[in-house]
Amino acid sequence: MGVSENPVWLDSSLTAGKAFDGTWSTALASVRDVKEPATGQVLSQVGIASAADMRAAIGRAHAAQAAWAATGPRERSAVFHRAAALFQQHFAELALTIARETGGILPKGQHEVNESITLCHLAAGLPMQAQGQVLPAAAGRLSFARRVPHGVVGVISPFNFPLILSLRAVAPALALGNAVVLKPDTRTPVSGGFIIARVFEEAGLPAGVLQVLPGDAEAGEALVTDPRVPMIAFTGSPTVGRRIGALAGEHLKKVSLELGGANNLIVLEDADLDAAASAAAFGAWFHQGQICMASNRILVHESIAEGFKARMVGKATHLPVGDGASGQVALGPMIDAKQLAHFDSVIKDSVKQGAVLEAGGTYEGLCYKPTVLSGVKPGIRSFDEEPFGPVVNLVTFRTDDEAVQLANTSQGGLAAAVISPSIGRAMAIGQRLRAGMVHINDQTVCDECTNPFGGPGIGGNGGSVGGPADIDEYTQWQWITVKDAPPPFPF
CATH class of the missing domain: 3.40.309.10 (Aldehyde Dehydrogenase; Chain A, domain 2)
Structure with a gap:
């Protein structure tokens, strides 16, 4: 195949049983084998987060977010350019890892890495775009609206295209000043989580801004219900999506649900x-x-x-x-x-x-x-x-x-x-x-990183992610007015 069978950059001993919080020092509640679907061979051992583990990770992300949002746009942008270069540098190893962990053919793994390079380049451009607009106002008052990050974004990603479907949320959310807590599927935790963690670790993302920890429903529910996480981005089944939508609604959170349906x-x-x-x-x-x-x-x-x-x-x-x-x-x-x-x-x-x-x-x-x-x-x-x-x-x-x-x-x-x-x-x-x-004159498995991606009904919740939709998804409007001095009021 022309691909090394011996990964050297993705050191499984580094990630075994650990969460990523900017380092690999946090042990998780339990450990589980990850098996290759084609052979049954154990590929890695990863930690499985409890609800307590998840709440601790959210706390770390919440503490790190404000400083990251205050980082200059050029510095934030540079992290994603370096991340793209790392995906390219380790292309062959990452593609093979994805193919083995997901059961996909090698070109599918290569496609995921190629798209991730593009996703990082697109994310690098987001901090450099205009972040708002000046609004009409009476003389003597400046009125403008700006886009501000939500704070901490929770990302729950699936097994099928784990790298793309994690990174398409993680990259723009981070680039726009949010911290991210990522819970990849426990069947594909390396492809959907730890590859991203390793890339951003080496790319210089500040510690704490990205938390990666695999977990089951208990950890997912802790992420969805925690008041320090104002937005959840989920890709997966309609059954789980409905549950997440209901929980998020109870807690007045923004949700981005991409679920599937009939094509x-x-x-x-x-x-x-x-x-x-x-x-x-x-x-x-x-x-x-x-x-x-x-x-x-x-x-x-x-x-x-x-x-x-x-x-x-x-x-x-x-x-x-x-x-x-x-x-x-x-x-x-x-x-x-x-x-x-x-x-x-x-x-x-x-x-x-x-x-x-x-x-x-x-x-x-x-x-x-x-x-x-x-x-x-x-x-x-x-x-x-x-x-x-x-x-x-x-x-x-x-x-x-x-x-x-x-x-x-x-x-x-x-x-x-x-x-x-x-x-x-x-x-x-x-x-x-x-x-x-x-x-x-095409088939339905057709996507580009630059297009808005979503659908009605159980396709999702009517919204889209990707391309021009990302700023709308991962930031919110804040209205600001400025006057030279307070005017008189009748009270």
Whole structure:
């Protein structure tokens, strides 16, 4: 593969059982093995935070935040330029670590590191932008509004793209003057947490400004309910997102929730079938379908349905599945046995409800074969739920109106796509879809660091992160007026 099998910069002995608080001196309540999904090999041992550990970390972040916010914009910006250089310097080691810990293929790990470099460069630019605006005011008074940090931002990140989905919140939040407490998923604590900690440690981020500690629900609830944390950024399942939203609402906190939902790829009858099948295969099966933007539903015009199905079955039959880090396969293992069992139950229930299993539906270890279901429609579990596994759900339609109606039969979603050479028609369909992001002649797993990212309903809470949305997310308005002297008042 041309990649070292012996990491030298990510020293597991440094992080074993510890939280990161600017140093690695704080021991956590318990220790847990982190296993490689493909082999079952123990990759590392990490500490698991208790609620008390979390509250202590919040205290440290709260104490460090004001001085960081008062740091000059050029000094803050420089930290992120150095961080980007460190991601580049250790690129190969980090990419392999991510591939092994997440069960992804090596190009997926490389993608996460590449995007992290860009995220750091974008964050470096945030302190250098205008931070407010002058407002209309009567003579003798200066009135302006400025953006100020929230204080401490809590970030809870998932297992599937752990580095990107942690850093996309951590980097802009820090750059805009907040301190951050990051709780990565306990299945991917190195990719989602300790890589970031090591990078910012060497980049010169002041001690205490970033706290990283893996933990279970107990630690997460302590983070969400602590009054010293005015904002929570969460990426994960709708079930957990609803719980976090409810707890945060009780404590009057700002929340950024990115949850998932149904993503629809619509293939019109004039589409190039080979190109459309390739797009659908990538959108549905990349990283074993464990992506919030995965093409859960492939809506295909009935006149081309048989030819399209044959192409998908052919791809499913021939795509190799195995150890993603080996460089020899297209799909790696699912993250753990619990996730595989959930996905397998979705497939089996869907077949019982009337879907036809055309390919796949079996697994070895944690490696689930790419699966194709036809005859999928509302009322079938794989249509109604987000499967979060490697399945192509084939849904047929007759008219554009029916396609839109089927696509919008959901509680919300992040992404949608339409494939057709008739751009005007595809755009007209796309504008009617209930999705936060719409792509014409592409698939749904489509993202850039510079775009606002979010969706309606269970796609999130209606907001967006990324690109132009970051300043709105990670700061709040403060109105300031200045007069030469106090005016007289009637009291």
